[in-house]
Amino acid sequence: MREIAAHPDKKVLPSSLRSQVPAEALRTLYERMLYTYYIEERTKLFVKSNKCSFHASSRGHEKLQIAIAMLLQPGRDWFFPYYREKALMVGLGMPLRDIFLGMLSRDGDPNSNGRNMSEHFSSRDLRVVAPTACTGTQYLPAVGMAKAVVADGRNDIVYVSSGEGATSEGEYFEALNWASRESVPVLFVVQNNGYAISVPQSTQTGARISEVARGFHMRTVEVDGTRFTEMYTTLKPLIEQMRKTRTPLLVEGHVVRLESHSSSDDQLKYRSEDELERTRERDPLRHTELQLVQMGLLTEQEKDELQERIRAEVDAAAEEADARPFPDAAHVLDDIYSSETPAIEEREARTMGDKPVTMVEAINHGLREEMERNAKIVMWGEDIADPKGGVFGATRGLTEQFPGRVGNAPLAEASIVGVAHGMAIGGYKPVVEIQFGDYSFPGYMQMRNEISTLRWRSAGAWSTPMVVRVAVGGYIRGGPFHSQSIEALYAHTPGWYIAYPSNAADAKGLIKSACRLDDPVLFLEHKGLYRQVYTKALEPDSDYLVPFGRARIERPGNDVTVVTWGSGVYRALQAATRLEDEQGASVEIVDLRTLLPLDIESVLGSVRRTSKVLVLHEAQVFGGMGGEIAARIADEAFEYLDAPVKRLGALDSFVPFAGNLESAVLPSADQVTAALQNLLRY
């Protein structure tokens, strides 16, 4: 592999290389760099006049970005850029007006319609996937997109980039690992300008970026991103080869940051005038200008005319965008969820066979049926492949029945969900497993910031329909790290649906619906219920679907309501039976089945009839879903209440390992009985 060192002081190209780049390419490069320059200059004026609140100049990076755009195929290849890539957008042919609509957050901005920050470009036509502002989260979805490309038998390339600072993020390493393990065509482009805001690269790492990637068995190359000819001639064959072999490549481009990190930063506070002067000597635009003139490809007069024409074009686009109003706030909630959610109607379940199935069997069968129905469903997770078929056996037999579609993932939860996210963007339907809810947190960044926001932040241009199945809950003596209830943490994130079945029939109907929804679904499976006799049911047939947002009355009653889900249903049933036997009380139990959407109408309907309500869940009371539901009841059914809305859940503790301690922390049927008795006294 050829390695090119930076040439900070070299101003003239070696003549041997000059002939390798067509003059036309040099002119194209120069024009695009000029567009970028005038866009950046115009943006600075918008910042000064308070019309743009986030500007991250691409000056110094522009040659690398434009060169790569010239070597890739706009409209065919896929782009997962970061926030400093205006020049890439210019290179790909994004209309100037669209760039300014995004920078000014104006109505009709096709990037996000004012929702995402400026500098975060998105275009379905150009296959530019809307980025977030999080450093490094774009890498895993890019790997997922490359998986989709390979699965479709295409030879598109997936470009993903960041600065060198972002390569300290764990997800970056995970992405290198997955890309190399499966050998998928991801072009990793690290734009090394030496600084992450004010932090120099030497503070980030003791290793070279390309060496680290080589440790993952990646092919790597370093280029001077401020010099075109070497870069172009080095990268061209590598990218052509990549398209044929469909293997990953990492390019570390040494660039300069000519401006402050962003409009909120002042680099004079941490870079000396000397250093800045040396940086300016490497200005890629000045170098190309000089080169074109020296090579006789541009006269001084042509240069002046070209600059004038491009400046006028940029100004006109800026003014056109600036004349637009701000986006209509009436649409701010559009695109959080799909407007094309399939209408799923619940009907009486026709059952198959006469032997009840467990909840885990029902999930397994539901998955199997959906995989038969939809060839785009793919699965991965830790240990989910046969012969083990998951630590709880939920996916047993699926690898064998659907070869190539179900497999083990690396032991890395951010990878599991982040790669699924990318493959979903690429048109597949990943249904992935997180082994324990307690270990979902490495994936939290993806689930909270990436997956949930994609449709919304791209104004509906991109979507990510996927399912994350997670085993949760306690009462199994699994201790603090195998027992957690995580629903409240995730319910606080718009963009997700959350299902939480309590029995085999619902589990089958809900997992099948989850596989058909157009949005991301978090599917919570209580491991303590997987094989309980009392959660068994005659298996509904393959047409049975449970709609999301429709609670089920587990037990009708008149005197008091329990609103619950998951394991709470069974503690409530025990208490209800006892209270009926002992004091003839009639307890209604509402099993929510999905927490997002929340079927508040069924809850309010029950409370209006019984006038007393206990919200019961396994998670701690403080900050739990119960607080939300209780508040809604107080708000919307206050005049029907004859008693305060009560909550019962775990103590505000972790779930301890010893059986007696676990029992002391998690809610018990005795506690539910006592809470209901208390309510019945009002």
Ligand SMILES: Cc1ncc(C[n+]2csc(CCOP(=O)(O)OP(=O)(O)O)c2C)c(N)n1
């Ligand atoms: C996860 C995360 N942590 C912190 C930040 C704040 N932040 C934004 S940019 C940045 C520096 C990134 O530097 P680098 O990756 O080298 O890219 P550059 O801006 O230099 O092009 C930081 C710390 C963020 N956006 N996301």
